Amino acid sequence: MKNNFYMHSSSVFAVLLAIMIANPHISYSGENSKNGHSSDRFQNPETSFKKAKEILLQRYQDRNLTEEALYQAAVQGMLSSLNEDDHQWNKLFSPKELKEMEKEDASEFAGIGIVFNFLADTGLIQVLRLTPGSPAEKNGIHVDDNIVSVNGKTYREKKIIDVVHDIRGRVGDSIHLKILRGDQIISKSFKLESIHWNPVESEILPHKIGLLYVYYFGENTPDLIRSALDKFKNAGVRGLIVDLRYNDGGVFDSAIRSSELFVPKGSTITTIIDRENNKEKKKSNQEPVFTENLPIALISNQYTAAGAELFASALIENRGATLVGEKTAGKWNVQTLEKLPNGFAIKYTTQNFLSPKGVSFHEIGLKPDLEVASKKDFRPLANNIEVRLTADAQLKAAVYLIREKK
Numbered sequence: 001m002k003n004n005f006y007m008h009s010s011s012v013f014a015v016l017l018a019i020m021i022a023n024p025h026i027s028y029s030g031e032n033s034k035n036g037h038s039s040d041r042f043q044n045p046e047t048s049f050k051k052a053k054e055i056l057l058q059r060y061q062d063r064n065l066t067e068e069a070l071y072q073a074a075v076q077g078m079l080s081s082l083n084e085d086d087h088q089w090n091k092l093f094s095p096k097e098l099k100e101m102e103k104e105d106a107s108e109f110a111g112i113g114i115v116f117n118f119l120a121d122t123g124l125i126q127v128l129r130l131t132p133g134s135p136a137e138k139n140g141i142h143v144d145d146n147i148v149s150v151n152g153k154t155y156r157e158k159k160i161i162d163v164v165h166d167i168r169g170r171v172g173d174s175i176h177l178k179i180l181r182g183d184q185i186i187s188k189s190f191k192l193e194s195i196h197w198n199p200v201e202s203e204i205l206p207h208k209i210g211l212l213y214v215y216y217f218g219e220n221t222p223d224l225i226r227s228a229l230d231k232f233k234n235a236g237v238r239g240l241i242v243d244l245r246y247n248d249g250g251v252f253d254s255a256i257r258s259s260e261l262f263v264p265k266g267s268t269i270t271t272i273i274d275r276e277n278n279k280e281k282k283k284s285n286q287e288p289v290f291t292e293n294l295p296i297a298l299i300s301n302q303y304t305a306a307g308a309e310l311f312a313s314a315l316i317e318n319r320g321a322t323l324v325g326e327k328t329a330g331k332w333n334v335q336t337l338e339k340l341p342n343g344f345a346i347k348y349t350t351q352n353f354l355s356p357k358g359v360s361f362h363e364i365g366l367k368p369d370l371e372v373a374s375k376k377d378f379r380p381l382a383n384n385i386e387v388r389l390t391a392d393a394q395l396k397a398a399v400y401l402i403r404e405k406k
Contacts, residue, residue: 123156200224210237217250239402249306263318295405296321297398305329313355330365
C-alpha cells in the first residue's frame with residue numbers, strides 16, 4: 001500500500017493514498033537547445049496544443065472522446081512528465097479520490113476495520129492488522145487472510161483507491177468478502193460500522209520498555225504520541241522502541257511536531273530546500289517529554305518513508321537512537337496538494353528536506369545500525385503481543401538492544 005508526504009497551505013490538506021501515473025518525460029525549456037537540438041522543442045505551444053486537440057476531437061477513432069477528457073489527460077501528462085527524480089509524486093486527484101483521502105485524514109469512516117497491503121499484480125488484499133472491536137475482527141477475519149473479492153469484484157491490475165472505495169461506505173451497508181486462508185476460500189458477509197482509525201498505539205513490554213507504534217503522521221499524531229509518552233513516564237519505563245514499519249509519511253508539520261517530543265529544545269529537526277535553493281532550518285521549540293537520555297530503538301522496513309524518515313533521522317542524529325530492521329524507502333521530498341476550481345486537485349513537489357546534519361537520503365534511504373530481515377510470512381502488525389515478541393525478529397532485536405543499553 002503506497003502513500004506520500006504533504007505540506008499544509010491554506011488550500012492544502014493531508015492525504016494518505018497516492019497513485020503513480022507513468023508517462024514519458026518531457027525536456028525542460030532550453031534543455032535540448034543546449035545540446036544543439038532546438039528543433040525538438042515544442043514551439044508555439046498554445047497554437048499547437050489547440051490544433052492537436054481539434055484533430056483528435058474531429059478524427060480520433062473513438063467518437064465518444066470529449067474535450068473534457070483531453071483537458072484532464074493534458075493535466076495528468078503535465079504532472080507525470082515532470083522531473084524524473086520525483087515525477088511519480090506529482091498527480092491529478094479526482095473528487096472521488098479526494099473524498100476518500102479526507103475520510104482517511106479525519107481518522108474516522110464507515111468500513112470493516114483492517115490495515116492492508118494491496119498487491120495489484122494478483123489483486124489480493126493482504127490483511128496486516130485488525131482494528132479492535134471492528135466488524136472484521138467480530139466476524140472472524142484473521143491477520144494474514146487474503147481478500148480475493150469485495151461484493152463479487154476482483155482487483156487484479158486495479159488501483160488501491162478502488163479497494164478503499166469498495167470496502168467503505170455508509171454505516172449499515174452490507175459487504176460480502178471472499179477470503180483466501182491457506183488453501184481454502186471462505187465467505188464472510190456483514191455490515192459496515194463507524195471506524196475510528198488510530199495512527200498511534202502503545203503498550204509497555206516486560207523489562208519496562210515502552211513500545212510505540214506510529215502508523216502515520218496525521219493532524220492528531222503528536223497529541224497521541226505525547227499521551228503515550230506521558231503514560232510511559234508515569235510507569236517508569238527505562239527504554240523506548242518506536243515502530244515505524246509501514247509508516248509512509250503524512251503531514252509535514254505533524255512529523256516535525258512529533259519529533260519535538262523526543263529531541264532537545266533548540267535541536268535542528270530538518271532543513272527544507274525550496275525551488276530557489278533557499279534553506280530553512282526547522283528547530284525544536286519545546287522540551288522533550290523525557291529529558292533524561294533513555295535508550296531509543298527505531299524499527300524500519302522498506303515501506304518506512306518520507307515523514308517517518310524525517311522523524312527517524314531527527315532521533316538518530318539528536319538522541320543517538322538506534323535503527324533496527326531494513327533500509328528505509330528514501331523519499332525525502334515534500335508535496336503540496338491544491339484544489340482546482342472543478343473539484344479536482346493537483347499534487348506536486350515543492351521542497352526537499354535534509355537530516356539534522358544536512359544530509360539528503362533521497363533515493364538512498366536510512367541504513368539500519370542493525371540490519372534484520374523480516375520473515376515473508378510474518379506480519380509485524382499482528383494484534384497479539386506474545387506472537388510479536390516470539391515471531392517478530394525485528395522487534396526481538398530492538399528489545400535486545402534496549403536491554404543491553406539500559
